[in-house]
Amino acid sequence: MSQGINRRILLASRPVGAPQASDFAMDEAPIAAPGEDEVLLRTIYLSLDPYMRGRMNATKSYAPSVEIGEVMVGGAVSEVMTSNAGGYRSGDIVFGYTGWQDHPVAPAEGLRKLDPARAPMSTALGVLGMPGMTAYTGLLNIGKPREGETVAVAAASGAVGSIVGQIARIKGCRAVGIAGTAEKCDYLTAELGFDAALNHRADGFAEALAEACPDGIDVYFENVGGHVFQAILPLLNEFARIPVCGLIAHYNATEPPPGPDHLPVLMGHVLRRRFTVRGFIVWDFADQEHEFLDAVGGWIDDGRIKYREDVVDGLENAPGALIGLLEGKNFGKLVVRVGPEPTA
Amino acid sequence: MSQGINRRILLASRPVGAPQASDFAMDEAPIAAPGEDEVLLRTIYLSLDPYMRGRMNATKSYAPSVEIGEVMVGGAVSEVMTSNAGGYRSGDIVFGYTGWQDHPVAPAEGLRKLDPARAPMSTALGVLGMPGMTAYTGLLNIGKPREGETVAVAAASGAVGSIVGQIARIKGCRAVGIAGTAEKCDYLTAELGFDAALNHRADGFAEALAEACPDGIDVYFENVGGHVFQAILPLLNEFARIPVCGLIAHYNATEPPPGPDHLPVLMGHVLRRRFTVRGFIVWDFADQEHEFLDAVGGWIDDGRIKYREDVVDGLENAPGALIGLLEGKNFGKLVVRVGPEPTA
Known part of the structure; x- marks a missing residue:
């Protein structure tokens, strides 16, 4: 050598x-x-x-x-x-x-x-790797989207979020994406077929999100945390499912944010509206890798998933x-x- | 008349x-x-x-x-x-x-x-009514206790908690109860057969709880919230299940508690340790009422459940x-x- x-x-x-x-x-x-x-x-x-x-x-x-x-x-x-x-x-x-x-x-x-x-x-x-499989397994196993429901996802133009939204569309759901620039939002609706896209850095974000989800939110695919989750929370329907695979808004945090303590508020919503909040990593569903590659590979071939x-x-x-x-x-x-x- | x-x-x-x-x-x-x-x-x-x-x-x-x-x-x-x-x-x-x-x-x-x-x-x-059915359906459908696991429950001498712990024992689990007086704790271990009982008002509660759960906690049946949940959180094992049916510690609260904000900390644990947190009320499982009455009625007859x-x-x-x-x-x-x- x-x-x-x-x-x-x-x-x-x-x-x-x-x-x-x-x-x-x-x-x-x-x-x-x-x-x-x-x-x-x-x-x-x-x-x-x-x-x-x-x-x-x-x-x-x-x-x-x-x-x-x-x-x-x-x-x-x-x-x-x-x-x-x-x-x-x-x-x-x-x-x-x-x-x-x-x-x-x-x-x-x-x-x-x-x-x-x-x-x-x-x-x-990306789309045929860990991020795509994170989207596929988390959305289908934990989110369990049903036709006609609303699926919201943040970091929606990213490797995971973009696939979550497109699979939600394939499953007959309303897909609502949240991203950090107007350009990304345009891409979500114009290129990927999201039903709505919101810029979480824009004024009036929470109100715009509520308008974009007239029937509430049934699945929130959580990969961000922070103020996006705070805006999502009041919109979640009874029996909403929240797969949690990332919290990028908090990864650089050195200590818990200042008060008030929102934990009891969250748990109160979990109780009264009977949410399921479940954390996962992609390898928890390692045995679904072939199924994932077949499904998403096929959707790429059909033009139903873009990346x-x-x-x-x-x-x-x-x-x-x-x-x-x-x-x-x-x-x-x-x-x-x-x-x-x-x-x- | x-x-x-x-x-x-x-x-x-x-x-x-x-x-x-x-x-x-x-x-x-x-x-x-x-x-x-x-x-x-x-x-x-x-x-x-x-x-x-x-x-x-x-x-x-x-x-x-x-x-x-x-x-x-x-x-x-x-x-x-x-x-x-x-x-x-x-x-x-x-x-x-x-x-x-x-x-x-x-x-x-x-x-x-x-x-x-x-x-x-x-x-x-009580035991054959709404509280007993809350314990039965929440523990079995959401908690899914497996033989050898540790199940913790607060308000453990109460109408729901006492049944949760006793069913956990019947399913072959270690049952750890949390209550608010030494007398209640004695009752849990001496009368109901809990493996351990902790007084959450005693000094050193969190340390004592950790000692009572040498293999961590696999199921925490949440009906209390507050500082008990804070003590439970670090002890939860990977893939822990948390049925949430009550938050009595917060029912009289008029505003969120002061900071820091523990919500991101919780979500970080949910993600990294892949918890399932699921809220429910007993009527979500209304179709299990006959099964519940047969099972718990039988266990009372056998002396395996006391109330x-x-x-x-x-x-x-x-x-x-x-x-x-x-x-x-x-x-x-x-x-x-x-x-x-x-x-x-």
Whole structure:
């Protein structure tokens, strides 16, 4: 194997509040040689997702924290350069949680082979990957939308929200999206077919949301929290379902917000209007991956699901892009192009 | 029908905070004559339950408010005095939501005939009535306790909590009860077979609760709210289920408690530990009433479920007893003996 350099982005320090560029460090190490049942990869697309903010904390969660000095975690699409693993050979395109680096060595066990002829390879990070499956499994298993109901989702132009709304439409529901700019809202209604879209930064947002939901809200897919949830709460119908997969508005918080304490108010609504609030992560529904790929793959083929990617070039720009993601600056599924797609 | 007086307790004013005696008014009206398909009743036992506090507010809920000047709502066990309804005759013992009065006239449609030979008639207000069915349906449908899990419940010596804990034991779970006095806690462990009982008013309550739940908590049956819920929260295991049927700690609140705002903290736990929080009222499971009566009736016969009643004499004492209930002063299912049981 030719010698070379593996550029890696490490966690340099745990952020207090919003991450800073100085919380990351670029590192150069010799490219490692793959051991038995391992492959050497060349990263093509790195996924950036809100959950990464949580991994930068020491707080116990459903997955271990990244330690200081470790490579930042993340899913990526890569090309196999050298394989010491049965079933993989040079030139294969794979998905794996191989992190923020351009030449990782990874055990074959954690990889999944992609068929670039079936769909653009970057979709394995978005609409046909973890975000799409989060939308599909959370909406259908927990949201349980029924024809004629109203489904609301925030961060609606993002990787998860955009799929939630489009599946809601396919299921015969009214889809109401919430996003952070007028341009994103236009995209939701004009391109994705949402029935209504609201800018949560606009004056009169709560009133506009109420007008957009004349029959209330039956399913609120929660991936944001904050003032959006406060505006949603009074509109929820009896027996509303609230899948909770993200709370991006709070990820940078260093302490609970000031009072009053809204917890008893929420629980009072949960009780009187008999809400179901249920947290999940996509891997809770791991056994539905094939069903998800078949369903959403088919809807993409039929033109019933569209998606948008926000591509940032260069591994070195990943920290800035993640910082922007947490501020809502991306428009569509955020990916970093770490290296070129192989020429066919 | 002989003339006579029907004493009624009316809502005199909407309480601000804790109800006062002056929020109720005793009224005397001539006993009415039953119309077609109606019966004239003599109230024997009146049930007092926490939900009544909510009905005293103007706030929209799952059931209409009691209007000012109306008879307070409530379930009661009564004897039929005069019947103009097929299927009912003088001397029958019935249950119905006939309110705080001693000689109601009621449509037969809303009544249910009791068999006093099967169980003491007052149990139709408690263990074999709405509170028992709340415990049974909420625990089994939402809590879904599995053998070996830990089930925690507050107000555990009360009408609902005592049944939750005993059914949890029957299902092979560790039952941990929380109550407001040492005497109630002794009763839970010594009489009802709870594995542990904690006094939430004692110093070091949160630490003692943690010690009593060495494997965490899988099901928390929420009927209290407040500081008990705050102590429960860190102990909940991944995929914990939280049926919410009451929040008595907040019923007298006039405004949200001061900050910090714990709502984002709760939602963060819901997300990361994938809780299911679901509100319900017993009538959401109305079709399970026969199953409930068979199951719990059988467990009482077998001595596997015990119950305790706190009987207050005299309709005129109902307001004071409800005020006390909201402060946790009762010990067991609170009922008012409005009139004597018929002599056999």
